[in-house]
Amino acid sequence: MKSVTLRAYAKINISLDVVGKREDGYHLLRSVFQGISLYDDIRVVRGEGEKGIAITCNLPYIPTDQRNIVHKVATAFFKEAGIADYSVAIDLQKKIPSGAGLGGGSADGAAVFSALCRLYEVSIPTARAIEILTPLGADIPFFLHSGTMLAEGIGEILSPLPPLPECHIVLAKPRAGANTKAIFTALAGAGIPAHPDTDGVIEGLKNQDLSLIAKSAGNVLENVTIPLCPPIQRLKETLQQQGATLALMTGSGSTVFGIFENEKAARNAARVLKKYTQNVFTVRPICRPMRTE
Numbered sequence: 545m546k547s548v549t550l551r552a553y554a555k556i557n558i559s560l561d562v563v564g565k566r567e568d569g570y571h572l573l574r575s576v577f578q579g580i581s582l583y584d585d586i587r588v589v590r591g592e593g594e595k596g597i598a599i600t601c602n603l604p605y606i607p608t609d610q611r612n613i614v615h616k617v618a619t620a621f622f623k624e625a626g627i628a629d630y631s632v633a634i635d636l637q638k639k640i641p642s643g644a645g646l647g648g649g650s651a652d653g654a655a656v657f658s659a660l661c662r663l664y665e666v667s668i669p670t671a672r673a674i675e676i677l678t679p680l681g682a683d684i685p686f687f688l689h690s691g692t693m694l695a696e697g698i699g700e701i702l703s704p705l706p707p708l709p710e711c712h713i714v715l716a717k718p719r720a721g722a723n724t725k726a727i728f729t730a731l732a733g734a735g736i737p738a739h740p741d742t743d744g745v746i747e748g749l750k751n752q753d754l755s756l757i758a759k760s761a762g763n764v765l766e767n768v769t770i771p772l773c774p775p776i777q778r779l780k781e782t783l784q785q786q787g788a789t790l791a792l793m794t795g796s797g798s799t800v801f802g803i804f805e806n807e808k809a810a811r812n813a814a815r816v817l818k819k820y821t822q823n824v825f826t827v828r829p830i831c832r833p834m835r836t837e
Contacts, residue, residue: 548662551584551585551655553582554582555651555686556713556794556801557645557794558708559741562765570698571698574742575696577692580828585636586614589634594631596632597615597634598633599634600635602637606638615634617657621657621676643721645794653687655687682699685700708831709757711829712807713826713829714824716779716820717824718773718821721773730768730771734767745760747760754789758789761792765795776793779821786809787809788802789802
């Protein structure tokens with residue numbers, strides 16, 4: 545096998561809570577992750593060009609050197625596999641916006657790890673992969689599975705959940721991004737006035753009750769992210785006005801998503817949102833875990 549091509553699917557956080565902080569500064573989360581059908585195309589080719597890791601990307605502002613998470617993942621893979629003599633070319637065709645709270649970089653990293661395992665015929669248990677990759681991107685463990693998951697710890701403790709009920713999801717990202725470090729610094733100063741009912745979200749998933757999921761969901765980072773990126777509020781309000789069952793920011797932003805039961809309503813909402821930003825996508829949930837090992 546000379547090459548592997550994979551789709552690296554994005555995610556949203558149906559609910560995101562911060563429940564503590566570790567001594568090393570990492571925040572402890574309790575979040576419901578949901579895979580969605582927006583994806584990057586990843587192609588990994590073995591044995592072409594000079595020794596080392598060569599990365600290309602369709603977006604000129606994405607770094608293609610050691611700063612890129614896929615470079616870090618590939619380096620970690622070769623170290624773990626004990627492979628010193630390697631030549632690999634990685635091409636990223638990105639559709640997932642950067643700095644969006646959709647996990648694009650971590651999704652790409654998980655896909656590259658999977659591709660390298662296949663190309664080099666190396667079997668690395670998922671538990672070991674999580675141990676290796678979590679320091680490189682706390683969302684990577686989720687993307688080794690996708691589907692619907694409860695994530696705890698810093699994102700590395702995962703429990704499968706029933707799939708999100710059939711629905712249509714509209715994503716809207718303002719031009720401005722959100723700085724994760726600044727957001728968590730602001731959270732430390734502002735505190736958390738109200739926590740989402742994550743157990744209620746889980747109960748809603750178990751009962752396939754979209755209204756209970758919407759009633760229970762929340763994102764504790766919204767209150768501190770919106771002042772840093774005000775367009776988020778306008779996008780969220782627009783989704784609510786268009787009849788979204790749930791409108792919420794995902795991750796640390798700046799993407800907002802709306803969940804609709806009706807496809808026509810979702811497409812109408814997407815058209816309205818394009819008055820404010822061109823970064824609008826209509827997607828579906830990925831409801832079955834898809835291992836990328």
